[in-house]
Amino acid sequence: MLFNSLDFLIFLPVVFVLYWFVFKKSLKIQNLLVIVASYVFYGWWDWRFLILIFLSTVLDFLVGQQIFKNQDNKQKAKYWLWVSVAFNLGLLGFFKYFNFFIDSFIDSVNALGYNMKSVWTLRIILPVGISFYTFQTMSYSFDIYYKKLKPTTSFVSFAAFVAFFPQLVAGPIERASNLLNQINTRRIFKYEQATSGLKLILWGFFKKLVIADSLAPIVDDIFTNYTDYSASTLILGVSLFSFQVYGDFSGYTDIAIGTAKLFGVELMSNFKFPNFSRNIAEYWQRWHISLSTWFRHYLYIPMGGSRVSKLKSLRNIAAIFLVSGLWHGANWTFVFWGGIHALLYIPVFLMGRNRVYADNVLAERTWLPSITEIF
Secondary structure (H helix, E strand, C coil), X not given: CCCCCHHHHHHHHHHHHHHHHHCCCCHHHHHHHHHHHHHHHHHCCCCCHHHHHHHHHHHHHHHHHHHXXXXXXXXXXXXXXHHHHHHHHHHHHHHHHHHHHHHHHHHHHHHCCCCCCCCCCCCCCCCCCHHHHHHHHHHXXXXXXXXXXXXXXCHHHHHHHHHCHHHCCCCCCCCCCCHHHHHCCCCCCCHHHHHHHHHHHHHHHHHHHHHHHHHHHHHHHHHHCHHHCCHHHHHHHHHHHHHHHHHHHHHHHHHHHHHHHHCCCCCCCCCCCHHHCCCHHXXXXXXXXXXXXXXHHHHHCCCCCCCCCHHHHXXXXXXXXXXXXXXXXXXXXXXXXXXXXXXXXXXXXXXCCCCCCHHHHHCCCCCCCCHXXXX
16 A cells, blocks of 8 residues: 555555544553454555564564573573574565576676576565565564564554554664554644644655655656667766656655654654765665665674774675665665665775764754754
8 A cells, every 4th residue: 555545545544543532541452453454455465465574573483582591591582683684685686686596696797608598587575565564573683682672562553553554565674672662652732742643644745755756756767768869867867867766765754754744653753854865874874774784784784893803894785785785676786876875885984984073963963954943
């Protein structure tokens, strides 16, 4: 189900009324409603996708219990952590990257002079949002393993955390310490929070429908007929494309955060005006914040981060950006995109300017007006 669809405009008020006026006295029933609503929302595209998200939910709920149970046995705890990682990355790898790796292998063989056909590629439908909920459930297992979180004993709460429909399809990627704690806590309707949510939803629709969708035909025309345009027009097309992507992605996120507010839940900020960043490091502190923090906490820091030698730090930076590029899409263009960002980031890191603007980004008020001030 799309946010900008008639289905969602009917779905949202119905769930809102049931949530606050029919089931508000019972937290467990409210959470059950969240699960049912989220599964309806997610299954609207294809009900078969529900099997995957349910399996991921069940496995990581059980894995979390086992990791916590074996905290004194490091080897056993690590075994269960790898069960979570292998299962979730296995799902993601098969549905999103199987054909990509097979085709890349075949292209490499053909480049050597052999004639190999794509007999191993499969007609795989990419499940919507699989890149987001697999990372979200894995973060739960990681946090328990690193003793930053205790597992929940309520499967209903955990299932609501994994499938929470406002952020299920395109983030932000929430950590259990934020979202699950709110799922486990009785919510109270707050007028100010709800009106703030409605404003964010309106702002998100403006970004999506007015900015992104208006730029799309212009960008598509320039990219499709690039041989007919001058260099300056192509540069303009690339610039407009960056604003189109931002309007599309951040608009969806604003709608998600605003919708969550209607249900008494606060999601993390995912975009803070990245196109106004003063260097590439600040850009990644403002762009897709939930993803960049995920990679920092669960990949960059475990690899040694910047506490190791300069050479290894550069290796870690390159790895993060290349993996981030691949996460965005199963295509070598995304890997190349990640590599470009790594090359731009490394000089800033070597000059020690990668954290210069971090305090500004972390501050609650950014250096541009907030949405509530605009409205």
